[in-house]
Amino acid sequence: MNRLISMMLGGTLLLGVALGASLAIAKPDAKPGAGPPAPSANASAAPVGPKSIQLPAIASELPPGPGRETAAVACVICHSPRYITGQPAFGRAVWVAEVDKMRKVYGAPIQEAQVAEIVDYLVAIRGTEAPPAP
Numbered sequence: 792m793n794r795l796i797s798m799m800l801g802g803t804l805l806l807g808v809a810l811g812a813s814l815a816i817a818k819p820d821a822k823p824g825a826g827p828p829a830p831s832a833n834a835s836a837a838p839v840g841p842k843s844i845q846l847p848a849i850a851s852e853l854p855p856g857p858g859r860e861t862a863a864v865a866c867v868i869c870h871s872p873r874y875i876t877g878q879p880a881f882g883r884a885v886w887v888a889e890v891d892k893m894r895k896v897y898g899a900p901i902q903e904a905q906v907a908e909i910v911d912y913l914v915a916i917r918g919t920e921a922p923p924a925p
């Protein structure tokens with residue numbers, strides 16, 4: 792019972808504080824019969840109007856280079872080239888494994904004979920090492 796009373800008291804006290812606070816905030820504008828506040832009262836609100844944002848530059852096309860056409864046909868039938876261009880630079884072994892995964896796990900229809908050309912291209916555009924001499 793004591794607990795209930797103290798909860799009620801606490802609630803009333805909170806309500807009083809909230810009311811007091813809102814009255815205190817409302818007071819400067821509260822002139823009797825003044826009607827709604829003038830538009831200048833909103834001057835501190837966020838400005839309304841067009842805004843501009845800066846988007847990161849992510850290539851949406853495969854960059855030029857030897858093997859690009861083969862890679863474009865082999866790799867872009869299932870997903871956007873951004874899956875490739877959005878990757879950081881990897882070593883050759885990682886790209887070999889990646890192409891292997893696309894073929895064996897996801898069923899990419901890539902001939903064994905095309906793999907070297909595609910890997911060379913991937914290493915050239917997103918590799919940590921220079922492509923092998925032609």
Ligand code: HEC
Pocket residue numbers: 862865866867868869870874875878889890892893897898899900901909913
């Ligand atoms: C048969 C469809 C298919 C083909 C063809 C294909 N991929 Fe993928 N690839 C996928 C799928 C499915 C995922 C996973 C998508 C996801 O997790 O959202 C993926 C994801 C990726 C990723 C993201 C990393 C990862 O391992 O999940 C890379 C990089 C990638 N592919 C590269 C390639 C390259 C390079 C080729 C060409 C050699 C290729 N893909 C061809 C289906 C394919």
